[in-house]
Amino acid sequence: MARGFFATNPSYGNNGSGMNTASTMDLRAYGEEIAHLKGQVARLNMITEGLWTILKNEGHTDEELISILSELDTNKKNKKTAIEKGEETPKPRECPNCHVPLQNTDSIIDRCIYCGHEMIGNPFDN
Numbered sequence: 844m845a846r847g848f849f850a851t852n853p854s855y856g857n858n859g860s861g862m863n864t865a866s867t868m869d870l871r872a873y874g875e876e877i878a879h880l881k882g883q884v885a886r887l888n889m890i891t892e893g894l895w896t897i898l899k900n901e902g903h904t905d906e907e908l909i910s911i912l913s914e915l916d917t918n919k920k921n922k923k924t925a926i927e928k929g930e931e932t933p934k935p936r937e938c939p940n941c942h943v944p945l946q947n948t949d950s951i952i953d954r955c956i957y958c959g960h961e962m963i964g965n966p967f968d969n
């Protein structure tokens with residue numbers, strides 16, 4: 844059975860003629876997007892490595908990094924479990940100006956669609 848993107852994309856399948864319904868344009872666009880994302884991941888890896896090198900040069904150790912990553916991972920898993928068990932509900936962020944719930948965006952800078960107020964969110968929230 845197909846896995847991942849192609850298994851969940853409703854535009855990709857067999858139309859009975861033996862031809863896949865995803866067009867060559869779709870596949871090219873997906874390929875370009877994957878190549879773009881791979882480039883972004885490589886860039887972020889390089890930035891992370893650069894930042895870690897700076898911190899190591901200032902005396903921080905790999906053990907410190909591993910410890911904090913472990914702690915962050917545990918906290919994230921605990922929060923996810925608490926939400927799944929109904930012990931905690933995710934709180935929607937609200938605009939500090941007009942107090943309406945904000946839409947979740949991938950942007951670091953959020954802009955309220957109701958009043959236009961701009962604010963910087965937590966860059967590590969996802």
Ligand SMILES: [Zn+2]
Pocket residue numbers: 938939940941942943955956957958959960
């Ligand atoms: Zn607002």
